Amino acid sequence: EPEVTQTPSHQVTQMGQEVILRCVPISNHLYFYWYRQILGQKVEFLVSFYNNEISEKSEIFDDQFSVERPDGSNFTLKIRSTKLEDSAMYFCASSDTGALYGYTFGSGTRLTVV
Amino acid sequence: RKEVEQDPGPFNVPEGATVAFNCTYSNSASQSFFWYRQDCRKEPKLLMSVYSSGNEDGRFTAQLNRASQYISLLIRDSKLSDSATYLCVVNMRGSSNTGKLIFGQGTTLQVKP
Numbered sequence: 394e395p396e397v398t399q400t401p402s403h404q405v406t407q408m409g410q411e412v413i414l415r416c417v418p419i420s421n422h423l424y425f426y427w428y429r430q431i432l433g434q435k436v437e438f439l440v441s442f443y444n445n446e447i448s449e450k451s452e453i454f455d456d457q458f459s460v461e462r463p464d465g466s467n468f469t470l471k472i473r474s475t476k477l478e479d480s481a482m483y484f485c486a487s488s489d490t491g492a493l494y495g496y497t498f499g500s501g502t503r504l505t506v507v
Numbered sequence: 508r509k510e511v512e513q514d515p516g517p518f519n520v521p522e523g524a525t526v527a528f529n530c531t532y533s534n535s536a537s538q539s540f541f542w543y544r545q546d547c548r549k550e551p552k553l554l555m556s557v558y559s560s561g562n563e564d565g566r567f568t569a570q571l572n573r574a575s576q577y578i579s580l581l582i583r584d585s586k587l588s589d590s591a592t593y594l595c596v597v598n599m600r601g602s603s604n605t606g607k608l609i610f611g612q613g614t615t616l617q618v619k620p
Binding site for chain 2: 428500501
């Protein structure tokens with residue numbers, strides 16, 4: 394079964410540092426997403442990406458965040474200057490139909506900001 | 508009012524029991540509805556989509572009531588392996604057509620021997 398791959402599985406970074414979280418979506422999918430889940434809280438939408446541009450973003454996705462699809466296979470989330478409150482699980486997802494039939498999520502990157 | 512609301516539980520049930528989870532959503536323009544399962548510190552995995560006509564997948568039955576904005580999941584003959592958090596998820600059409608999923612807090616199920 395095709396899967397969404399995320400690397401690294403766990404990243405520890407110092408406050409103020411930049412991090413890049415990487416995702417390889419399912420190859421024929423056209424819609425890409427990032428979500429996050431702070432420990433003990435619900436899964437929250439960050440951003441959707443289609444046709445090489447952001448389709449929609451949440452209030453969480455401020456100027457510190459950016460996404461990129463640099464080479465047609467990878468989909469990255471960059472946090473420019475990490476804060477303690479950015480510590481969370483970050484899930485990438487992809488879909489060939491938008492959100493109509495649900496997504497396939499990657500296994501996530503656990504980001505710990507110290 | 509929360510966009511998607513669930514009873515967080517936990518529901519502690521013996522093996523073989525039938526258990527039901529409920530969920531309400533606030534946006535009447537929501538397009539599609541799902542139950543996801545999440546194991547501890549893992550990614551959400553799609554369990555089943557939910558339709559107004561009701562749908563069944565083995566021991567799992569899901570139901571949608573659009574008029575009441577209410578979604579349910581019934582698990583029959585619970586197994587130990589059903590222990591997980593069950594997430595009620597709604598597809599909200601945003602300003603774009605790509606949509607986004609809105610997650611409930613989740614309901615924790617613990618099935619005991």
